[in-house]
Amino acid sequence: MLDYIIVSRRWRSSITNCRTYRSAALGNTDHRLVVTNLRLRLKAQKSDHRPPKLDLNNLRNSNMRQVYVVSISNRFDCLGQISESEKAWQLFKDGVLLSAVSAIGHLKPRNKSWISQETLNIIEQLRKARLAKDIVTHRRLNGVKNKFLHRDRKLFTEKKAADLEEAARKGDTCALYKHLRDLTDGKPSSLGPIVSNDGNIITDESAQLFAWKVHVSLLLILDFVSQPDPDLLQVTSKTPEALCASVRKK
Structure with missing residues (x-):
């Protein structure tokens, strides 16, 4: 064969037919007309444009x-x-x-649903004061904003805690996990800084896990020493069979 059609591997599965037309007259040449049929599936581009919601x-x-x-x-x-x-x-x-x-205007998107509308108005006034370079008003509103944010977060936490208790009392597992995700903002909990036995602060997560492992191991050893088993302590006077029997009792 003298004539080929080169197709990329990506489009190899799109080829439906390939044939040679020997009857096609191409002049004084040994080449023949080769035709290939390709089937293309064009993916429709979805539009992400959504009309803004009204407030x-x-x-x-x-x-x-x-x-x-x-x-x-x-x-x-x-x-x-x-x-x-x-x-x-x-x-x-x-x-x-x-x-x-x-x-009435459009609804402003909220990254944190627990922020009240009153706090959002203070934040908007704070932004305008910053653009107007009104330092006195900006400082005053910044303190009010932090106070309102602390209040809103406290009210949101108390409400979610009440919802969690109600869901746990009713045995509604779906609502229980939903309120728990809302309370944690959907983020996995991370270990906070801990203090080692020598007084140093450990912030690395792997080092913290190792420190907790050592701490729990020491607690288990101390618990075993504080309440020793006489059958396990007197190993010198027991045969291996008796020692195994003592271990099975545990």
Whole structure:
């Protein structure tokens, strides 16, 4: 054979047919026409664009609710003059969305769900003070922010602890682990710094595990020495068979 079609290994499974057309006239040459069929499967690219959520909690505020009602009423005044149903529906949908965005705004993403809205407002004021280079206000709001964060974290922990006790009392394992993950932020617990017997602080995780292993081993040895077994201590006066019998009793 004189003619080949070179295909990468990646596309080798995509080849469905390969044949030579001997009847094709290519002039005065020994070459023949070789045709290969490839089947390609193109993967659709998924769009990650999602419309931002509206902050519906703002509707609980009577002032914002009134602003939203007035805004949406003004936009609906012109709908009665439109005869086409499709165009009227499009204007209705756009009017509701634009009124909601302008009146109540979008929901701000929260990395930590336990932070209250009051604390988020303080953080926003702190950001504006930093941009305005208002050092006095920035220092004051920074102290208020830390105080509110400590309060929110304490309230969140107490609520989750109550939920954990309630789930444990009902025997709801699924809810129990869910509240536990929320309480730990989904992160595995890590060992804190410990102090060795000579007074040095150990921060390395492997060294900490070794120190705990030594500590537990010493506790077991001390417990054995404080309450010795007379059958095991008097090994010199026992035969191997009697010693094995004493060990089996343990």
